[in-house]
Amino acid sequence: MPRADRLAAVNEPLVSRMREFGTTVFAEMTALAVRTGSINLGQGFPDTDGPAAMLERAVEAIRGGSNQYPPGPGLPELRQAVAEHRKERYGLLYDPDGEVLVTVGATEAIAAAVLALCEAGDEVIVFEPYYDSYAAAIALAGAVRRPVALRPAEGRFTFDPAELRAAVGPRTRAILVNSPHNPTGTVFTPEELSAIAAVCQEHDLVAISDEVYEHLTYDGVEHLPIAALPGMRERTVMISSVGKSFSVTGWKTGWICAPAELVRAAQTVKQFLTFTAGAPWQLAAAYALRHELGWVDGLRDALATKRDRLMAGLSAAGFEVYRPAGTYFVQTDIRPLGFTDGLDLARRLPELAGVVAIPTQVFYDRKELGRPFVRFAFCKKDEIIDEAVSRLARLPR
Numbered sequence: 001m002p003r004a005d006r007l008a009a010v011n012e013p014l015v016s017r018m019r020e021f022g023t024t025v026f027a028e029m030t031a032l033a034v035r036t037g038s039i040n041l042g043q044g045f046p047d048t049d050g051p052a053a054m055l056e057r058a059v060e061a062i063r064g065g066s067n068q069y070p071p072g073p074g075l076p077e078l079r080q081a082v083a084e085h086r087k088e089r090y091g092l093l094y095d096p097d098g099e100v101l102v103t104v105g106a107t108e109a110i111a112a113a114v115l116a117l118c119e120a121g122d123e124v125i126v127f128e129p130y131y132d133s134y135a136a137a138i139a140l141a142g143a144v145r146r147p148v149a150l151r152p153a154e155g156r157f158t159f160d161p162a163e164l165r166a167a168v169g170p171r172t173r174a175i176l177v178n179s180p181h182n183p184t185g186t187v188f189t190p191e192e193l194s195a196i197a198a199v200c201q202e203h204d205l206v207a208i209s210d211e212v213y214e215h216l217t218y219d220g221v222e223h224l225p226i227a228a229l230p231g232m233r234e235r236t237v238m239i240s241s242v243g244k245s246f247s248v249t250g251w252k253t254g255w256i257c258a259p260a261e262l263v264r265a266a267q268t269v270k271q272f273l274t275f276t277a278g279a280p281w282q283l284a285a286a287y288a289l290r291h292e293l294g295w296v297d298g299l300r301d302a303l304a305t306k307r308d309r310l311m312a313g314l315s316a317a318g319f320e321v322y323r324p325a326g327t328y329f330v331q332t333d334i335r336p337l338g339f340t341d342g343l344d345l346a347r348r349l350p351e352l353a354g355v356v357a358i359p360t361q362v363f364y365d366r367k368e369l370g371r372p373f374v375r376f377a378f379c380k381k382d383e384i385i386d387e388a389v390s391r392l393a394r395l396p397r
């Protein structure tokens with residue numbers, strides 16, 4: 001190898017397809033909060049624990065010797081509990097032996113699905129702003145993302161079905177669907193899901209459906225899995241995880257439910273990413289799905305109140321606020337305060353107000369579409385939210 005190339009390999013060792021990614025915005029903003037002692041309404045993680053009996057189950061599992069490799073597809077207890085939950089909640093039937101795969105969080109499920117289903121050069125449609133790991137998984141696969149914008153209309157973010165149709169081309173393989181949607185808080189209506197389902201069926205596409213906020217919806221809005229629409233079960237990779245529903249984002253335990261061929265494909269990849277997911281968390285997750293859904297209802301009620309608390313404070317501080325029907329994020333427009341660039345504001349917010357938030361533009365391919373938006377998380381104690389909004393009230397206008 002010529003000397004210059006050898007030096008380049010050391011100085012810029014990262015493969016070109018990952019160079020646009022750098023450090024995730026969540027790590028950057030959490031580090032900024034720690035460094036400046038600011039209130040962190042950036043990265044979405046709760047500041048209270050999940051149900052005590054579920055935590056106890058994890059401790060018992062460790063003390064009881066569940067400490068060696070579980071089977072690659074996941075422990076039967078969890079696969080069974082996931083299948084029962086899908087059936088009871090959504091009327092969807094999945095065989096726990098072959099149609100359920102346990103993963104290291106939804107993140108691994110998404111990566112395994114994309115890597116398993118996309119050839120280099122294939123295209124994947126994503127709704128922008130999109131969760132950051134989608135772009136990285138698509139890039140790792142050598143595939144290409146085709147963004148379809150979610151734009152504000154009548155107080156919520158939604159897409160134009162014509163734009164979705166126009167994004168489909170001969171190389172399109174899949175649509176990455178995320179409802180309830182991070183970072184906008186949109187819960188797709190049955191009509192919106194039907195529009196996506198129609199495109200999937202007309203063009204023989206797979207829906208990779210990230211439903212990690214499935215339990216966190218408000219104002220009587222219910223989450224509808226796209227797999228429940230006619231003709232969609234057979235072409236949907238349904239993904240969820242324990243992190244958001246049970247307030248244990250550090251457990252990184254998720255699952256895929258899909259027809260056996262799609263599960264087999266994802267599992268072929270998954271076995272060489274991590275082989276299997278942590279045993280104690282799987283047993284505790286199975287317990288939670290079977291015994292703690294009542295606790296989740298309580299979480300959802302508490303979050304609805306926190307949402308209203310944060311929204312009221314942000315409006316009073318001068319932001320334009322979009323009311324989320326799901327997730328634990330509020331999307332704001334900063335222009336009424338006289339700011340124009342959310343990334344710039346997010347970087348200055350610790351110094352201006354002692355608060356950290358997430359600039360939404362980092363979740364767009366077309367950054368200009370997201371420039372005026374900033375995301376705030378409300379999965380925090382009431383007193384933290386109150387302190388944050390009283391600090392934000394001091395922002396100049």
Ligand code: PMP
Pocket residue numbers: 104105106107108131178181182210212240241242243249252253254
């Ligand atoms: N998808 C979305 C939309 C998310 O917000 C997150 C963040 N938690 C994930 C996937 C990742 O989930 P997990 O922690 O289970 O990997």
Ligand code: GLN
Pocket residue numbers: 024026027042043044045182
């Ligand atoms: N899902 C969380 C959020 O959107 C954070 C995930 C992460 O830190 N990677 O804030």
